[in-house]
Amino acid sequence: MKQRLVAVLLAILGGGALAFIALSRNEPINALWLVTAASCAYLLGYRFYAKWIETTVFVADPSRATPAERLNNGRDFLPTHRWVVFGHHFAAIAGAGPLVGPTLAMQFGYLPGTLWIIVGAVLGGCVQDMIILFMSTRRNGRSLGQMARDELGPVGGTAAVLGTLMIILIIIAVLGLVIVNAMKHSPWASSTVFSTIPIAVLVGFYMRNWRPGRVLEGSLLGLVLLLLAVIAGGSIDHNETLRNVFNRDGVALAGFVIGYGWIAAILPVWLLLAPRDYISTFLKIGVVALLAAAILIMRPEIRMPALTQFVDGTGPIFAGKIFPFVFITIACGALSGFHALVSSGTTPKMVSTEGDIRLAGYGSMAIESFVAIMAVIAATVLDPGVYFAINTGAGIVGGTAEAAVQTISGWGFPVTVEQMRDLAQTMGESSLFARTGGAPSLAVGMASIFGSAFGKGLLALWYHFAIMFEAIFILTTVDAGTRVGRFMLQDALGQVWEPLGRTSWYPSVLLSSTLIVAGWGYFLYVGVVDPNGGINILWPLFGIANQMLAAIALCVATGILVKTVRLRYALVTALPLAWIVIVTTTAAYQKIFSTDVKLGFFAAANDMAAKLAAGTLTPERAKVAPTLIFNQQLDGWLTVLFALLLWIVLLEMLRMGLRQLRGLPVPPNSETPYVQTQLVADALGSRAH
């Protein structure tokens, strides 16, 4: 009874907040409305929808032993407390994605992005993560690629693996670009980001040699050193000689990120990769909690309109209409295919009972979605004029401050040169114009929220803290992604010539690492030399790739549901699948066939080639034009590949589903047989020996 009352109150509160957000026009609303609507939606989704899926669709069985129990080896297969599994899973899925995508999507106004984040997560993203986790747990923790092969056949499996490899290359490149754009000509940001490397190495030695396995102590040490490095960055910024050492342009910084990624991929993990990941876990949980607290204390007003004129596709940050591009731009935070890899990676090996899967799978994604809502708030509490001035490339608004403010004010978002200069000065930067990629604008937003909640005097410090916070995730993605890509490539090369598949044979390690780094390094380099900032090209490509992976994951899930449960229950994944297929296919179609030079990859390539031939480009632009033309064509072909992979897996799934319905033979359900659990539940309902 009491539970029902709470549910009804939550529904009224959440529905009311959502209605208020959707119906408010032309008057600023408080950020608290967004927080309320989102929290109520997640709680209701968790309590009812996820619970229904758990009990009715899967019929989760607490008496069934999980792989953690059956295959317990005291190491990776290990029954773990449900809140630890939850924390572990959240730390693994959360990164810079849910911070960047929502920031960029705010060019449409706050409403479309917010609605998609909430609805997409509750009905799509959380469901996908939970279901894949459940299916992998019932299959001894098998990976998405293996499940695709087992359940859909070899074609689906190969497509899933190829798709994963491609998305890794694109995400490293785009996040590398985000961090390069944040460090460009910013000695403070660059020196702070550089300092994370020696700090991580020091912590690596601490955890391995001095106090083996003392992860908590080592992470705390690293955290304190990082905070000192942020403060020291301010002094470096004020020292003429040191300033010049760290004041670098985009190409040099891209070279640094590429070289770093290559070295990190071939070094042992304990030295650099693992310690930084430990520190970043801490920082992630701490900053998310701090930001939530600051928003609750501050209750900032949202200044961005609910909808802007850019819903028609003329937006300056990225091209394309609100449909389908808001759903492509915001992937992580609403529905992210990448999470399916984590849900079928380490987490299923830790779950101690099937009853804990809802918390880890659905709950973690709900928190990640909440992080995306906070990114929305940080971007929309800025003056819209400031937001556009930071996020729009110089190639679109003009190279000078005067030209930029004139263009942006002309769109109806007033901003002045003085305002931008003062803001840059307060944040300790030389300029904030055209700092594309989302990180600087998020950092300005976070700094102003933190600043007004915890003291205004430290704005520059908060700004660089926020940049460091994003950089540490991104560098972890760069080296962890390169490593994963290397293993996948070695696996594939090993089928051609066996020695290349040996993960500890140095020539093969060097060759495959170089190939992977060259793959993403190329996209990063082109993004840096692109006068429009590069993000406008790479982010949609990443979005399409990520949603393609989500579609593959949902295909695998739907295929398994068709085989194992009542047909209508398969709609739980079939409906989000249908939506994401429509969105991704439309976006891919427009990116390939649009004649609008801002939107279509091939149209842009042809347009630039024509201009180059006619000699109408400035010498500066003519120099990079051949690179950009080739890149646009390559991106076009990649989009073709992504769309093909998606449709191959979809058709495989449909073919398999139809055979199943007609009673023809299909690949058998690969679920492991039932074994009775020997674990006993403790007072919290968690299981242990």
Next chain:
Amino acid sequence: MRWAAVRTDVKQFLSAGLSLLRGVTGDDAYEKYVAHYERTHPPHPCLSAEEFFKAQLEQKWNCVSGCC
């Protein structure tokens, strides 16, 4: 009397929090491994803390374990 009860509660709350934190970060992984080893007595020798940590890291980073 009442204070003693509150203190016990706070202590329990904090130690539960610490054990969650240790679990999430993997700080207690070696202790768990040793406990498992002593319970099952597998045929191979028990790893030292350092060996275990190294093996643990290699294993963790040989698959997809992070996200966007």
